[in-house]
Amino acid sequence: MRAFRILILSASIALIAATPHPLDAGDTYPRQPAVDVQHYRFALALNDTTDAIDGNATVTIRFLKSGVTSFFLDLATPVNGKGMTVTRVTSDSAALHYTHVDDHLAITLATPTVAGELRDFNIAYNGIPASGLYIGKNSHGERAFFSWNWPDKARQWLPMIDHPSDKATSEFIITAPARYAVVANGLLKDEILTGDGRKITHWKQSVPIASWLNAIGVEQFAVHYAGMVKGVELQTWVAHQDRDKGVISFETPARQALEFYSENIGPYSYEKLANVSAAFGGGGTEHASAIFYGEKVLSDKPATAIVAHEVAHQWFGDSITEGDWDDAWLSEGFATYFTLLFTEHYSGRDAFVAGLVRARTTALAAEVKFNEPVVHRNISDLRGVIPPLVYQKGAWVLHMLRAQIGTDTFWKGIRAYYAEYRNSNASTDDLRRVMEETSGQKLGWFFNQWLNRDYSPELTGNWSYNARTHMVAVDLEQTQKDSVYRLPIDVGLVSDSTGAAPTVAKIEMTQLRQHFEIPAAVAPRNVILDPNTWLLMQPPKFTKR
Secondary structure, three states, rough: OOOOHHHHHHHOOOOOOOOOOOOOOOOOOOOOOOEEEEEEEEEOOOOOOOOOOOEEEEEEEEOOOOOEEEEEEEEOOEOOOOEEEEEEEOOOOEOOEEEEEEEEEEOOOEEEOOOEEEEEEEEEEEEEOOEEEEEEEEEOEEEEEEOOOOOHHHHHOOOOOOOOOOOOOEEEEEEEEOOOOEEEEEEEEEEOOOOOOEEEEEEEEEEEHHHOOOOEEEEEEEEEEEEOOOOOEEEEEEEEHHHHHHHHHHHHHHHHHHHHHHHHOOOOOOOOOEEEEEEOOEEEEOOOOOOEEEHHHOOOOOHHHHHHHHHOOEEEEEEEOOOOHHOOOHHHHHHHHHHHHHHHHHHHHHHHHHHHHHHHHOOOHHHHHHOOOOOOOOOOOOOOOHHHHHHHHHHHHHHHHHHOOHHHHHHHHHHHHHHHOOOOOOOHHHHHHHHHHHHHHOHHHHHHHHHHHOOOEEEEEEEEEEEOEEEEEEEEEEEEOOOOOOOEEEEEEEEOOOOOOEEEEOOOOOOOOEEEEEEOOOOOOOOOOOOOOOOOOOEEEEEOO
C-alpha cells in the first residue's frame, strides 16, 4: 500500500458536531448509592413433586453512608399462583420489618447504619418461579431445572439487587433428588448425600459478578473434564444421552477461544469454564464460568461461532460489565466483534470480511427498523435492551475504532481497558478514555457520531481521471438523514483486471460535499470506496463521471 498526498480543493457545508450522550443519562433502575452488596448465599431446595422452590438467602451488604434506615432487594411478588412469598427476614437473628410489594422487598433496619459497616440479612421465602428458573422436561423427556436470568429475571427466584451495577460474589447450596447433578458458577465445594434420597451440592463463585450471571443447572448430566487450558479447567455438561455430541460441539472451539482471548486480552477471570447444554431451544447465555446453550446447539460438528461469542463474553459482559443497561453494547458489541476477530485468527481474512459484511447488512437494516442509536437513551423497557444495533453495529464501531487508531494500538487499548476494569463495571466513557490514553488521539467525535446517532452515512459521488495532471478527481456528498459525519475513507485505485489488490489512498470527509484529488501515474480502470471493508455505510452510489 502506498501513501498519497491528498488535495482537498473545495468544500461547501461545515461539519456539524454530533450531540454527545448526556453525562447524567442512564437506565431508569432506581439506584441505592449507599448500598453495596458484597456476597449472596442462596440455599435452595428443589423437588420432583411440585415446581415450588424453598429458598433461604443470606445477603451481605456494605453500607457506604451513615444513617441508612432501609433498603430494598428485587424479588417477584406472587401473581396468579406464581412468584415468591417471603416468610421471614432477619439480621443477627432478630426479625426485621419488611414489605413485599410490586417485586420490591423493602427492609427496615433495626438501627441506622455507620458508613463502611457490613451487615448480613437472611430472607426465607418460597414459591413457583414465573420465569428466571425453568422447571420442566428436556428434549429427552427428563425433568430438568435451568436458570435463564437475562436481563432482569433473577428477581423471579432470587432476592437480590437485580441490576448490573452492583456486582457481588455468590454461592449456591442446592438440595435436590440424588439422581441429579448440579452445575453452577465457580468451584464445586461439596456434594453430600443426605440419606433420604436427596443430595446437597455446594458451588461457590469467588469473583464478583452481575445479578443475571448467577446460574444453576440441574439435570441427569454427563460431565466431561477436558483438562486445563491457560490454567482454566474446561468442562462439558450435557444430558447423559448427549455426551458425545457435547464433546464435539463445545470442546474444540472453547479451547481455541480460551487460548485466543487469554493471549490477546488478558487472563480469564473465573475458576472454570463449563459449557452446559440447557433445556431450551437454541441460543446461549454467558453465565460467568458456566455458559448455557440451548439443546438445538448440539450437533455432530463444532458449534464454533456461538461458543466463540459466549466465551468472549467471559471477558466482556461478565468480567467487565456495563454499569448501566444503556451501555449494553459493551457486552454484545464486544462479543460479536471478538467472535469476528476469533474468525480472523483461525480462519483468515476472507472469512473475517465475510462476517463483517453480514454484520453490516444486519446493522443497516436494524437502523431502519429501530430508529435509535447503539447507546440507549435512558432505557426502561428491557425487552428492547439488545436489538441488532447493539450486536452488529456495536461490533462495527469497534472495527472502525481499530481502523482509526491502528490494529496494534487497538489491541494495546483493549488490554489496558481489560486490566483496568476487570471484575468491575465500565461505561462507554471509560472505554473512550482508555482508548484516548492508549492512542494519543481525541476520540470524542468518533464515539459520539457512531454510538449516539440513529443512522449511518450514505454517500453519492463520482470520479474522473485527468491525463494532463495525472490526478484522479473524486467528488462526494453525504446524503443521510442525520447531520454530517467525519469520515476517514479509503479510496481504492484499480489499475488492471488481474484481480490484484487496488492501490489505496486515504481521504477524510468532514463536510457535506467535498472534492478530492489523488495522484495516479496512469488512468485507473476503476475507483472504489472502502475496498478493504473498514467503514459502516450504506452501499455508496459511486460511478465514473
